Amino acid sequence: MFFYKIAVLGSSLKPLTYASDSKFLPNQIVEIYVRNSLKKGVILELCQKPNFKTKEILKATEFKFSLTQATLANFIAAYYICDLGVAFNIFTPFKQTKFKSINFNLTPNLSSDQTKAYEFANEHKTSLIFGDTGSGKSEIYIKLIAKTLNQGKQALFLMPEISLTPQMEKRLLSYFGDALAIWHSKISPKKKSEILTKFESGEVKLIAGARSALFLPFTNLGLIVVDEEHDDSYKSAQKPRYNARDLSLFLASKFDIKVLLGSATPSLTTFNKQPTFRLKGTYHESFKEIIYDENETKLSKSIIKELKICLEDKKQAIVFLPTRANFKYMVCSKCSTLVKCPFCSVGMSYHKDKNSLKCHYCGYSTFAKVKCSSCKSPLLEAKRMGTSEVLDNLRAVFKDANIAKFDRDEITTQKKLVSLLKDFNDKKIDILVGTQMLSKGHDYHNVSLAVIMGIDENLNYADFRAREKSLALAIQLSGRAGRAGKAKVLIQTRQVEFFKEYILNYDKFLADELEYRSGLYPPFTKLLRILISHKNEKIAISTTSKCLERLKSVENIEIVGYGKAGIEYIASKFRYEILIRSKNIKALIKSGFSVYDISGVEVDMDPLSFA
Ligand SMILES: [Zn+2]
Ligand SMILES: [Zn+2]
Incomplete structure (x- = not known):
């Protein structure tokens, strides 16, 4: 009998131990029963026979995760503070991969400045091209992608979802033809499985996509280009709250993968940390x-x-x-009270076409003819066009x-x-x-x-x-x-x-x-935000206290502040927050792990939103 540690996909359970007569490799996906319901789990490692009774693995599936995926999943769980089953669950597994060699001889002609930028990116494992709008960053990306593909490797071109336009696709197609696939959250499941088949057969070698493309089963990735690297859409707003740009840089530190970041307005953190080539704009x-x-x-x-x-x-x-909308919010003309959403602590926006007031946080909408909640006056004034x-x-x-x-x-x-x-x-x-x-x-x-x-x-x-x-x-x-x-x-x-x-x-x-920002904020320090939310305000407050109590045992952190969140009430839940600062990454991670399993608590490493 063999014994295995298994992470249950999509579950916040700690890894569980299962038994089997068969030999499995790490990162293989198997079927198991968890409390009588059928689940999929990923084999983490072989382990010793435990001193408690174990269930048996039902069977292996055809699917597995690649080494790159498994390494990244482990990092996500450790750095963005979540359980392994949750981290693995954002990845797309695969069956097998084949290799097909294709050569791309067509590349754009570069100006002398672009050539210098290209050579700079070529020389550095990770780098930033700080290039003005219209300075021709795309040509540099394309040339570097072609070089990578010609070495027999795969390439990933990340961009904000809204930049994945037909113009962009047409341009990439003209260089890479059938070796290109576009990947984003709105692609149909049918199309996704078609792309995956071609990806596994080695026909598709370049993925241009939004942040989720990073979780595809790359087995031989050589280059990640992160365009518009400053864009907040690289950061996930749900657990795990990863940042795809930062994960790309992590991959470069672990594997033979080059990362090229590009922006006309780079984030201060990237500019401060990455070797930078300044590509000036046109006349x-x-x-x-x-x-x-x-x-x-x-x-x-x-x-x-x-x-x-x-x-x-x-x-x-x-x-x-x-x-x-027409106006961001309405206030009472007599007493200036804000017309708020009944489920959130924010003003309702006025939509003239439907003659309605709508909450942009929870979607609640109501007929626009309302009275002031404070003085009952029907006279309302619209603010902020x-x-x-x-x-x-x-x-x-x-x-x-x-x-x-x-x-x-x-x-x-x-x-x-x-x-x-x-x-x-x-x-x-x-x-x-x-x-x-x-x-x-x-x-x-x-x-x-x-x-x-x-x-x-x-x-x-x-x-x-x-x-x-x-x-x-x-x-x-x-x-x-x-x-x-x-x-x-x-x-x-x-x-x-x-x-x-x-x-x-x-x-x-x-x-x-x-x-x-010197000394106080990123890139000089790191932040961790703990968000507490609950329908019952007393519980939200006591949970906040519980978190603060547990944080007392963590050294080398500074609690910048705690209390009601920027928006204190969303979708009928009271929201509280604790903001922690430290120069010591380990201390911040420790802080996160000390509270992440408390009900109603979410942790956000390197937060970008403070609402
Ligand atoms: Zn609302
Ligand atoms: Zn009023």
Whole structure:
């Protein structure tokens, strides 16, 4: 009889011991009974006969995990603080892999600067290309991918899901043909299994995908390109709360895998840690005219004037706002009380088309005719314009123009995204009004004006990265204008000094910000956030105390603060948090493991969201 430690896939149970007459290899997937229900588990290791009674393994499946996958799963469990069964469960297992040699001779022609960047990436195991919008990072990626594939290895090209557009796919197809597959969360199960078959047969060698593509069964991975490495979408918002960019760097430290990160606005952490090549933008980039408008968020005279000039020139414009809907929230005209969602501690947004108030956190919606909860007055005032309101107002001013909306209310499927981007590039739309989605690496060919409204809202968030994120957003947005010539960027802000200093000089920002964060925040220290939530507030409070009590035994950590979370109530649950800081990674991990199994507790290593 052999005995095995097995992690139950998808379960928070500690590894269990099972027996079998057969010999199994680590990382094989087997079927087992756990408390009378049939489950799948992964063999972790052979072990000694335990001194308790064990169940037998029912049978082996055809599936297994690769060594790369198993190594990564173990790291996720240890670093992002979860059980192995949960970590393994995000990976796609495989049956077998075959090898097929293909040669790619077609590669893009590089300029001399691009060649230098390419050589830099070639020489370093991990590196960052800090390249302005339009500086030609993609050509460098493509050349490096071709080189990797020609060495008989696989390559992974990660990007935010919204950047996986047909334009991008077409471009990669022209170089890599059938060796390419696209992978993201919205692909149908049928399509996924087709891709996996081709991947296992060795036909597909390059995966371009969103963060989940990292968990495919690579057996011979040679390169990971992480484009837009600063993007928060690489971080998972659910357990395990991994960051795909950081996991890529971990893989590079363990295996013969090269990692190339790229961004026009790199995160401070990456910039501080990675060997960096600075790839400057085109001649046009430096001739961008920046206009400041110190009005509070509204369609000011100068915005209307600039849009008019733009339309008369037969050019296109984009208009950014941080909020969707018509208004972000409503307040009582008499006593200023906020109209809140009954299940969350946030204001409800006003959607004029459905005449409803909607909570953007839990989805609850109600008829817009409500009374003030405090003084019962029916008079409500709408605050903070959103995309729908600006769209309506612009349509009233520019009656002949085609104006469309680009946000999560509008773009609900990949198909809608594709068709809207096509219409915009075919010039069927003159002005595109949207949220952050506007900034995500899409190529707009004819945009000569970018209007940025409401950015102060982002800048004022209680988040140590608020400056970095707001500036990166403004730079990404302004990068959408002027891909083919002169362009204007209008920023509506009361923080003119900040933007004047840095909007054309992200390099200076990175240097100043490093000094500003020195000693207190990442990249100089690391953070761990403990989030406690419960329907009963008393239990949420007592759980917080229990966590604090357990944390007392952990040395080398600093409890930065604890109490109600930024949003203290979501979907009928009270939310509390504890924020821990340390320069000692082991101490932070120990803190996480000391509380992670308490009911209602979630741990978030290297948190990006503080809501
Ligand atoms: Zn709600
Ligand atoms: Zn009132």
